Each structure stands twice: as structure tokens, then as C-alpha cells.
Amino acid sequence: MASRDPIVDVGLAVEAVSADDDAVPLHQIESLCMxxxxxxxxxxxxTRIPHFREIILMAFECPHCNERNNEVQFAGELQPRxxxxxxxxxxxxxKMLNRQVxxxxxxxxxxPELDFEIPPEAQRGKLSTVDGMLLRAVDELQALQEERKKVVPETAEALDQFLMKLKSxxxxxxxFTFILDDPAGNSFIExxxxxxxxPSLTIKFYERTPEQQEALGFLVASSQSGERETQGIIESLTEGRRGDSVESRGEPHGSIGAVAGHRAIAQGNSEEVAAALFKYTAPEEVMTFPSTCGxxxxxxxxxxxVTKIPYFHEVIVMASSCDACGYRSSELKPGGxxxxxxxxxxxxxxxxxxxxRDVIKSDTASVKIPQVDLELTSGTLGGVVxxxxxxxxxxxxxxxxVHGFTFGDSLDDQRKSKWIDFRARLIKLLSLEEPWTLIIDDALANSFVAPITDVLEDDHQLTFEEYERSWEQNEELGLNDMDTSSADVHTTQQLNK
Incomplete structure (x- = not known):
């Protein structure tokens, strides 16, 4: 090696490359070849990856045996879903095979066509293409084929036939169908x-199961009791009752919320979100319960x-802040x-x-702006106020x-000019040189745009249109398998009393 500097602590190396500098340095450390x-x-x-967040790219090279490998580690946080x-x-x-993954x-x-699966531990964090992922799997499966042919020739022969299909x-x-499932929410396909x-790519966002939460390092020892407690608090809020949980507590109106100058609850929300919500109604009661930092x-x-928005319905506002790391999050859930x-x-x-105009966009809503050919699928940007x-x-x-990475030298001029032109047209919307249309489509009707008139019918620039959900939409939302018969019986019994 040309350099004989002592081995640098990895933590210091990460701090060095994380420095807030326009020209992020390429940091080198001496490490052991395995x-x-x-x-x-x-x-x-x-660096940043398209449709992605901060990552640390690591490339190792040994001048003695020519061993080389690369790895991706995530510098950002786990995503909510x-x-x-x-x-x-x-x-x-x-071109489909050359997509970044x-x-x-x-x-x-x-x-699915090959009944083939690459588990999380098989390939660690990796930046490649569709065909690169598959060829890497082929190489790893072929590594011990010679030994298999000597010990279990039948298995080796079956594996050779499978590898031919995988190479095809x-x-x-x-x-074939390429499926990428990530509970952490930190993977993507270009x-x-x-x-x-x-038209060839389908993206869905989902809530993690307790098992997935535990695998990612979250505290889920009492997840079931925590879920029951949270559900009980939601029910007590929507029914106007105080929760009876031992750990949860209700705080009177005025100690937290609009009357107290947006104290406490605003700590978990941005000022804009708090102002947008509190100007409708002040919360009658704020519930506080223990949770886990994301x-x-x-x-x-x-x-x-819970707060009521005019011309809309009840919504449940949740805000949390962590004293240990300073993380803050806010969430808006539909009520009723x-x-x-x-x-x-x-x-x-x-x-x-x-x-x-005030806008509530739920995490099930899609956004369209026809004038700039913009369309965001449901789940993009999450729920925002x-x-x-x-x-x-x-x-x-x-x-x-997310597209800053694509403006590099590897991007052809045509695609680069396309993105620059689109970004300019998007910013131009705010200058109002020409009128344009915003369309928010929410299958659960949990989104809202405020009128600019006292009477909703007098606002001729704002229209609401209801529609019947398709079977596919109900299936995606989990409504087709929902059984409410027991709840209907309970409601009928309460009414009869």
C-alpha cells in the first residue's frame, strides 16, 4: 500500500463524510481483508439515491489478493411504513433490466414464477440493477456447485437447471415478476x-407487523397491550369519554392546546401544522400515553x-417527541x-x-396536476396538513x-433536461402566470381542501365528487375481508336498550 496511516475509527469516518459541505469528501480508511x-x-x-434518502457507500479493495466488494449502509432513519x-x-x-435497485x-x-427468494441476510445493503441482483444471486449459488456434485449430485443437478432459468x-x-419487500421502507426500484x-411498476406502503417491528429493533414486548390501550384511548376520545388506562392520562382543556399557546402538542408538530389545525377548534381533551420513538x-x-373541521369530519391528531434523540413526528388519523x-x-x-387554502392530504390520497403531467400515487409524501x-x-x-443524484455525469442530456424543465414548470405554478388544477383523489374520503367562502356552495372553484370504490380499491384497503357483523349486533343491542 502507498499509504500506511493508522486505522481510523469508523465513527469518526462517518462524521467526516457527514460534514455539511457542498463538496462531500471521499474518506478512506485502512481495514482488514477477510x-x-x-x-x-x-x-x-x-450521498443520496433517487426516490431515497441518505446512504453511505462503502467500497473495499485489497491490493494483495485483489479482493473487491461494495456495500450500502443507511445513514437516515427508518420510514414510518x-x-x-x-x-x-x-x-x-x-432497459427494464437496467433499472436501478x-x-x-x-x-x-x-x-414468484421461479418460487425464488433472496432473504435479507443473503445480500446485505446493495445498490445495483435488476439483472445485477439476479446475476449476483447466480454467482453465490454457483460458488459451491463443485462440492455439491461430489456429495449430493441430485441436488447439484436440480440446482443447475434452476440456475439456467434464473440466468434466462x-x-x-x-x-418474470420482480418483487422487492422492505419492512424498513428504505428500498426502491427506479x-x-x-x-x-x-405501468410496469406497482408501489404499496403498509403497516409493519409486531414481528417486523421487533426485527428492526423497536420495543414491542407489550405491543398487543399497547395496541389495545391506544385503541381504547381513540374510542374514549371519539365517544367523548375519558380513557380508563392506567398509564394514559387526560389533561384538561387549556393546559395543552390552543388556549395555552400551542404548548406541548405543538412540540411534536411544526408551527404551520399546529396553526392550521387549532384555528378550527381547540381540543377539549388531550390524551398522553407512552409509545416508542421511531x-x-x-x-x-x-x-x-380529536378536533372537528367544518365541512369535513372528526380527525385525530397525534404528535410525539423524543427527549433522547430529539426526533419529532406528527400524524393525522381519520375519526369515525x-x-x-x-x-x-x-x-x-x-x-x-x-x-x-388549507389542505389535509391523507396517506391514502393521490395527487394530480394535469397541466404539468404530475401524478403522485397514494402513500407518497404520507399524510400532511x-x-x-x-x-x-x-x-x-x-x-x-430524491432526484439530485440523477443529475450526475451518468444521466443522458435528454433525461437531464426533462427533469430540469419539469422542476421549472412545477415552481412556475406558484407564480400563477396561468390557472391550473389540483386534483386529490382519496378512496377513503379522508382528505380535505378548505373553501374560501363562508358557504361551501358559494365556492365555485372547489368541487367535491363522491364515487363508488372498485373491488380492487377495497381489496387494497383491506375492506373486502372486514367483518363488522359483531359490531352491528352490539350497536343494535345498544339502540334497543
Whole structure:
């Protein structure tokens, strides 16, 4: 080696590459080669990945035995929900195979046609392409084939036949389905048509199970009792009763909330969110109960209250803050029963007054702006409470953050100019040079845009349209398998009394 510097602590290396500097340095440390036992060089670089967040790229190279490998470690936080990607790959489409894939340490890759699965521990955090992931799996399965042929020749022969099929998928000779499932929510498959929808790519977000929470390092020892406690608090709030949980407590109106100058509950919300919510109604009662921090996993407190929004329905506001790491989060949940119909909200934006309209976008809502060919699927950006101007700003910042990596030297000029032009058109919406239309489609009707008139019917630029949900939408929301017969009997008995 040309350099004989002492081995640098990895923690210090991470701090060095995490420095807030426009030109992030490529940090090098001396590390042990697990193949020959000599010292090699590991290079660390903090960067961002499209549709993704901060990651640390690590590349190791040994000059003695020429051993080389690379690894991805995630520098950001775990996401609130898991993600599930399904990519339909036709035969003979090399561009589909060249799509970028980020697989986190907790992600699983599946190919249903071959009954094949790459578990999380098989390939650690990796940045590659669709065919790169499959070829890597082929290489790992072939590593001990010679020994298998001597010991268990039948198994080796069956594996050879399977590897031929897997190679055919990797080279695009046969069509297949590529599924990426990550409970941490830190994996992704590239969408070359973004921000438009990709007809070959399906993306879903889901709530993690207690087992998945535990595997990711969350405290779930009393998850079932915690869920029952939380449900009881929600029921007590929506029914106007005080919760009877021992650990939860109710705090009187005025000690927390709008009357007290947005104390406590605002600590877990941004000022804009708190102002947007409290100007409708002040919470009659704020419930506080123990929970787990989504960033560091230690115990913290979550505050919850119910508020009524005019022309809308009851919503449950939840906010939590962690004293240990400073993490804050806020969430808006619908109150009451599930609406029988979905809702489409259309706003014709023509003036600055329209940009100031309050917007509640739930995590089941999709967003469309036809004038700029923008379409966000449900789950994108999560649930937010903001204004129309704030929503456009959030979309612009999100696109700039997740696509900053694609503006590098590897991007062709045509795609680069396309993204720059789209970003300019998106920001141009806020200047109101031309009127434009915002469409929010929510299958659960839990989204809302505030009118600018005292009477909703007098606001001719805002329209609400209800529609019957399709079977596919009900299936995705889990409504087809929902059994409410016992609840209906209980309700009937209460009414009879």
C-alpha cells in the first residue's frame, strides 16, 4: 500500500463524510481483508439515491489478493411504513433490466414464477440493477456447485437447471415478476417515467407487523397491550369519554392546546401544522400515553386529541417527541366510521387566495396536476396538513431531494433536461402566470381542501365528487375481508336498550 496511516475509527469516518459541505469528501480508511488477512482500503462516501434518502457507500479493495466488494449502509432513519414494489419485466426488454435497485439490509427479493427468494441476510445493503441482483444471486449459488456434485449430485443437478432459468431471467430471455419487500421502507426500484406513473411498476406502503417491528429493533414486548390501550384511548376520545388506562392520562382543556399557546402538542408538530389545525377548534381533551420513538427506539410520549373541521369530519391528531434523540413526528388519523364512498377534490387555482387554502392530504390520497403531467400515487409524501402552496413546495423539495443524484455525469442530456424543465414548470405554478388544477383523489374520503367562502356552495372553484370504490380499491384497503357483523349486533343491542 502507498499509504500506511493508522486505522481510523469508523465513527469518526462517518462524521467526516457527514460534514455539511457542498463538496462531500471521499474518506478512506485502512481495514482488514477477510480473504488474505492483509490490510486493504475502504472508501466511504455519503450521498443520496433517487426516490431515497441518505446512504453511505462503502467500497473495499485489497491490493494483495485483489479482493473487491461494495456495500450500502443507511445513514437516515427508518420510514414510518414498509414498502412493497412489484415490477413486471417482459422478455427482451434490456432497459427494464437496467433499472436501478436499492436493497436495504431488511429487504427481501422474490420471483414468484421461479418460487425464488433472496432473504435479507443473503445480500446485505446493495445498490445495483435488476439483472445485477439476479446475476449476483447466480454467482453465490454457483460458488459451491463443485462440492455439491461430489456429495449430493441430485441436488447439484436440480440446482443447475434452476440456475439456467434464473440466468434466462437475468438476460431477459423469459418474462418474470420482480418483487422487492422492505419492512424498513428504505428500498426502491427506479421509475424512469417519474413523476408520471409507471405501468410496469406497482408501489404499496403498509403497516409493519409486531414481528417486523421487533426485527428492526423497536420495543414491542407489550405491543398487543399497547395496541389495545391506544385503541381504547381513540374510542374514549371519539365517544367523548375519558380513557380508563392506567398509564394514559387526560389533561384538561387549556393546559395543552390552543388556549395555552400551542404548548406541548405543538412540540411534536411544526408551527404551520399546529396553526392550521387549532384555528378550527381547540381540543377539549388531550390524551398522553407512552409509545416508542421511531428513530432511536427508546420510550417517549405521544399526545392525541380529536378536533372537528367544518365541512369535513372528526380527525385525530397525534404528535410525539423524543427527549433522547430529539426526533419529532406528527400524524393525522381519520375519526369515525369508514365512508361508504371515495371522494375526488378538484381545485381550480387562479389567485394567491387559492394558494392559501388549507389542505389535509391523507396517506391514502393521490395527487394530480394535469397541466404539468404530475401524478403522485397514494402513500407518497404520507399524510400532511398544509396549504396548496405548501403542498407544491413539498412536492418540489421532494423531487429535488430524491432526484439530485440523477443529475450526475451518468444521466443522458435528454433525461437531464426533462427533469430540469419539469422542476421549472412545477415552481412556475406558484407564480400563477396561468390557472391550473389540483386534483386529490382519496378512496377513503379522508382528505380535505378548505373553501374560501363562508358557504361551501358559494365556492365555485372547489368541487367535491363522491364515487363508488372498485373491488380492487377495497381489496387494497383491506375492506373486502372486514367483518363488522359483531359490531352491528352490539350497536343494535345498544339502540334497543
Amino acid at each position: 480473504r488474505c488477512g492483509e490490510n486493504g482500503t475502504t472508501r466511504l462516501l455519503l 414498509g414498502c412493497w414494489y412489484r415490477l413486471e419485466v417482459p422478455s427482451g426488454d434490456q 436499492v436493497k436495504s439490509d431488511s429487504a427481501t427479493i422474490k420471483i 431471467c437475468a438476460t431477459g430471455e423469459i418474462p 421509475n424512469p417515467f417519474a413523476p408520471s406513473l409507471d 428513530a432511536c427506539g427508546v420510550r417517549c410520549e405521544t399526545r392525541m386529541f 366510521q369508514i365512508p361508504e364512498k371515495g371522494k375526488t377534490i378538484t381545485v381550480h387555482v387562479q389567485s394567491v387566495l387559492d394558494l392559501s 398544509t396549504t396548496i402552496e405548501g403542498l407544491i413546495t413539498k412536492i418540489s423539495e421532494s423531487l429535488e431531494r
